[in-house]
Amino acid sequence: MKSCCNKKHEEIRSPLGKARGLGSSKSGFAHWWSQRITALALIPLSIWLLINIQYMFATSHVQATTWLGQPMNAVGVILFIWLSFYHALLGIEVVIQDYVPKKSSKTIGLLFARFFFVLLGFMSAYAVLQTNFGVDNISFVLDDMHDFPISSK
Amino acid sequence: MRERPLSPHLQIYKPQITSILSILHRATGVALATGLTILCWGLWAMSKGASSYECFQWFIHSPIGILMLLGWAWALCYHLLNGIRHLFWDMGYGFNMTVVNASGWVVIVFSFLLAGFFILPVIF
Numbered sequence: 111m112k113s114c115c116n117k118k119h120e121e122i123r124s125p126l127g128k129a130r131g132l133g134s135s136k137s138g139f140a141h142w143w144s145q146r147i148t149a150l151a152l153i154p155l156s157i158w159l160l161i162n163i164q165y166m167f168a169t170s171h172v173q174a175t176t177w178l179g180q181p182m183n184a185v186g187v188i189l190f191i192w193l194s195f196y197h198a199l200l201g202i203e204v205v206i207q208d209y210v211p212k213k214s215s216k217t218i219g220l221l222f223a224r225f226f227f228v229l230l231g232f233m234s235a236y237a238v239l240q241t242n243f244g245v246d247n248i249s250f251v252l253d254d255m256h257d258f259p260i261s262s263k
Numbered sequence: 264m265r266e267r268p269l270s271p272h273l274q275i276y277k278p279q280i281t282s283i284l285s286i287l288h289r290a291t292g293v294a295l296a297t298g299l300t301i302l303c304w305g306l307w308a309m310s311k312g313a314s315s316y317e318c319f320q321w322f323i324h325s326p327i328g329i330l331m332l333l334g335w336a337w338a339l340c341y342h343l344l345n346g347i348r349h350l351f352w353d354m355g356y357g358f359n360m361t362v363v364n365a366s367g368w369v370v371i372v373f374s375f376l377l378a379g380f381f382i383l384p385v386i387f
Contacts, residue, residue, distance in 0.1 A: 146353060149346050156343050160336070160381040167305055167385065169320060171313040178309065187306070198296035205293060227296075234303040240310035 141200060148197040155190045162186075178241050188235050195231035199223060280367045288345050291338040298335045329386055336382035341374035 159166070165177040166187070177183055202223045210216040276282065308319035322328045348366050351357045357366060 146350065149350060153343065153347065156339060160339065160377075163381065164385045167320075167323065171309070171316040174309055174316065191302075191306075194299060198292075198299055201292045202296050205289065227299075230299060230303045234299075234306050237303070237306040237310040241306075244310060 141203070145197065145200045145204075148193045148200070151193050152190075152197060155186065155193065158186060159190055175241055178238065184238055184242050187238050191231055191234045191238070195227045195234075199227040202227070280364055284345060284367050284370065288342060288349070291342040291345075294334070294338050295342055298331070298338070301331070301335070324386075332382060332386065333378070337374060337378040340377040340381070341370065344370045344374055344377070 162177070162183070166174060166183075168174045168177065178187065203220055206216060206219040206223060210219050273286075305319050305323075308315040323332060348357070348370055351366075357363065
């Protein structure tokens with residue numbers, strides 16, 4: 111190192127240490143990378159969903175719930191929900207960052223997008239679970255519980 | 264402060280397959296993100312029972328619903344295929360201009376074929 115740096119603490123920091131975090135990409139890489147990983151996983155999942163869309167949204171409720179009642183179908187739909195809502199949020203975030211010039215509106219937009227997609231994602235996943243382990247099954251369990259002395263004081 | 268010169272924007276450029284497909288990728292992405300709301304509704308209605316599900320089915324088979332379903336299927340197929348094209352670019356392949364143009368046309372043609380293949384059985 112040159113003798114230009116008089117202060118000792120500046121000499122101790124390595125050039126890499128100084129450079130780290132100074133670039134334009136602070137946490138941007140993780141965002142970019144997550145978008146690609148979710149995209150990769152969504153390729154087979156989307157094709158699977160497209161093949162099965164006619165069963166999933168079949169005309170009768172019985173047919174549709176029977177399809178969603180298959181364990182692997184429920185797992186597939188929940189996986190699709192998780193990854194697609196995540197992927198959608200990442201994409202919408204980039205769009206908001208690109209096209210909303212005002213800083214306050216941008217922050218509000220990013221917050222709203224995050225809340226919106228997390229809420230909708232959880233609602234969808236809950237619905238799949240409800241269809242599989244929902245009211246009917248729970249009332250069945252409750253009927254059984256009447257046999258226990260603890261439930262009737 | 265003096266008015267700064269602006270760089271030429273979208274409307275200045277001649278439309279090219281590269282730029283159009285790039286814009287469409289974003290547009291379909293935003294449309295699909297919005298369309299997830301309908302998927303959420305469908306799953307929610309399914310969990311609520313037969314009557315709520317019938318309401319959802321009625322919407323899906325109404326003219327607007329069919330139009331949205333067709334649009335959704337094409338947007339998904341387009342975004343899927345063009346997304347694969349983007350992933351290849353991210354790995355450093357396919358930047359040659361002839362390849363870029365050819366893969367672009369492949370994406371356009373197959374997006375329509377795939378969408379029709381998957382969604383027509385749902386509508387009819």
